[in-house]
Amino acid sequence: MTYKILISDPISDTGLAALKASETVELNVQTELTKEELVKIIGNYDGLIVRSQTQVDAAIIEAADHLRVIGRAGVGVDNIDLDAATKAGILVINAPDGNTISAAEHTMAMMTALSRQIPDACKSLKEGRWERKKFKGVELFKKTFGVVGFGRIGMEVAKRAKAYQMNILAYDPFLTDEKARRAGVTKATLDEIYTQADFITVHTPLTKETHHLIGAEAFNKMKADVRLINCARGGIIDELALYQAIKEGKVAGAAIDVFENEPPENHPLLTLPQVIATPHLGASTVEAQEKVARAVSEEILQIFNGEPAQHAVNLPPISDQVRRALEPYYQLSRQLGVTAVQLVKGAPQDIEITYSGELTDIETAPLTRSILQSVLAKYLGDHINPVNVKYYIKESGVTYNVKRTQQSHGFTGLIKVRLTSETDERSISGTLLNGYGPRIVKIDDYNVDLPTDVHLLYIEHHDLPGLIGQVGTVLGEHHINIGSMQVGRKSVGGHAIMVLTIDKNVNETPIDALQHLEHIQAVKLINL
Numbered sequence: 001m002t003y004k005i006l007i008s009d010p011i012s013d014t015g016l017a018a019l020k021a022s023e024t025v026e027l028n029v030q031t032e033l034t035k036e037e038l039v040k041i042i043g044n045y046d047g048l049i050v051r052s053q054t055q056v057d058a059a060i061i062e063a064a065d066h067l068r069v070i071g072r073a074g075v076g077v078d079n080i081d082l083d084a085a086t087k088a089g090i091l092v093i094n095a096p097d098g099n100t101i102s103a104a105e106h107t108m109a110m111m112t113a114l115s116r117q118i119p120d121a122c123k124s125l126k127e128g129r130w131e132r133k134k135f136k137g138v139e140l141f142k143k144t145f146g147v148v149g150f151g152r153i154g155m156e157v158a159k160r161a162k163a164y165q166m167n168i169l170a171y172d173p174f175l176t177d178e179k180a181r182r183a184g185v186t187k188a189t190l191d192e193i194y195t196q197a198d199f200i201t202v203h204t205p206l207t208k209e210t211h212h213l214i215g216a217e218a219f220n221k222m223k224a225d226v227r228l229i230n231c232a233r234g235g236i237i238d239e240l241a242l243y244q245a246i247k248e249g250k251v252a253g254a255a256i257d258v259f260e261n262e263p264p265e266n267h268p269l270l271t272l273p274q275v276i277a278t279p280h281l282g283a284s285t286v287e288a289q290e291k292v293a294r295a296v297s298e299e300i301l302q303i304f305n306g307e308p309a310q311h312a313v314n315l316p317p318i319s320d321q322v323r324r325a326l327e328p329y330y331q332l333s334r335q336l337g338v339t340a341v342q343l344v345k346g347a348p349q350d351i352e353i354t355y356s357g358e359l360t361d362i363e364t365a366p367l368t369r370s371i372l373q374s375v376l377a378k379y380l381g382d383h384i385n386p387v388n389v390k391y392y393i394k395e396s397g398v399t400y401n402v403k404r405t406q407q408s409h410g411f412t413g414l415i416k417v418r419l420t421s422e423t424d425e426r427s428i429s430g431t432l433l434n435g436y437g438p439r440i441v442k443i444d445d446y447n448v449d450l451p452t453d454v455h456l457l458y459i460e461h462h463d464l465p466g467l468i469g470q471v472g473t474v475l476g477e478h479h480i481n482i483g484s485m486q487v488g489r490k491s492v493g494g495h496a497i498m499v500l501t502i503d504k505n506v507n508e509t510p511i512d513a514l515q516h517l518e519h520i521q522a523v524k525l526i527n528l
Ligand SMILES: NC(=O)c1ccc[n+]([C@@H]2O[C@H](COP(=O)([O-])OP(=O)(O)OC[C@H]3O[C@@H](n4cnc5c(N)ncnc54)[C@H](O)[C@@H]3O)[C@@H](O)[C@H]2O)c1
Pocket: 075, 076, 077, 096, 099, 100, 103, 148, 149, 150, 151, 152, 153, 154, 171, 172, 173, 174, 203, 204, 205, 206, 209, 210, 231, 232, 233, 257, 258, 280, 281, 282, 283, 284
């Protein structure tokens, strides 16, 4: 199988080494595509790698029939329509830490350049002037520095600002006192930052909450000589309100790397001498570009190899430890879902999953997605995958709940899947048996011991002598070899089940023949 990957933004060639070396990948680099051209060709690709330039909107996702993964060689994914990607079952991954240092260094460069008016001083000198009086700056030493967004980059910026002996106030909804203490910063509210800071930098993602987070109201609270830096995302600071605030002398200056619309056209901020700007260069270093390209390349290869993603943006993150613990259970969970949905009569309305034994202490959300996916795929189709399964569950009105119990009936880890449809209710349990791999150990109330990689014939009948022989005869007449047979009954002469493993997939004919036998109540062929 060959995977076709399109690279639509300029990406470090060195960082792509893993993809280039792979025999299963065909790479195509086209960094000057118009949106229409991209829509036309995206259907040919299994993977897409972008930076912040390509706008991966709903129209592109709709045309991306085969796309499995979008790799963002960088942090911000606001250029990707995540809802559309999730609905389409396309995994979005990013490279969250490859450009942290470069972005933090650029922030410091912008703050120092702003405080000393370096770009204009340089320009004036190059134009033949010697204007020492005009370019008097301010020191950073002992100044109060507000850091809004204390994630990866915010923290690295704070480390560097400490070397300048700035007094750092940090605001982040997830910042704890302990984390602030360890980082040597003061945890503050936004208002404390607005009223006390001499310099304010933003390092949040652009979200509904952070859009225009800093606008006219905030500028009114700030010191008149405040200077702002935005090396995160255009739109976190309201650009027009910033322009007004600078014009009115409420803000002394701003250093801007990112714009609400890029590239900015006739932008008023770019007409102001108090503003310095760069064209979204925070991550544009040799080192950062190599790191982000290497990270997405290697992860995309892992995903195409069937391994779980480590930096999925539209799936909950899982740690390495959890990934390792769950790995052996993936096959079992999928097969339990597939079996249960073939056992139950009618479409399931409710799905109940119970984890016990060692699985009670592990984050089992990835297994839950895998079970839900395998159950729903029968009715909703193969486009259901772990990325979009929750979306489709909600859409279809099916309910599900997850339970945990310590009762594992002697098994190390046990998963039980119970499906309820309008007319039926079925449950099936499975475990991993040392040396044997995944096994089905219970169907409804009957204990069984079945492998999960075979075809099963599940028969419900009255417990009567001779019936097992009749079933064997019918299967023999249809040249179907029985691998193993297990029987169970509730009481002598009462309701009973027979589960046979058979060597080949069969068509409807022997099933019909079995169903016509007297005392047989139901026959189900279960393909795993
Ligand atoms: N200019 C560039 O080239 C460049 C380079 C890299 C990253 N970035 C951008 O920088 C930003 C930060 O990146 P990061 O790697 O540090 O991300 P991160 O996820 O590590 O940190 C973001 C932080 O923002 C916080 N946050 C979210 N909402 C907030 C709010 N309303 N108020 C305050 N804090 C809030 C989060 O809790 C988190 O700690 C992103 O927007 C990213 O796209 C820009």
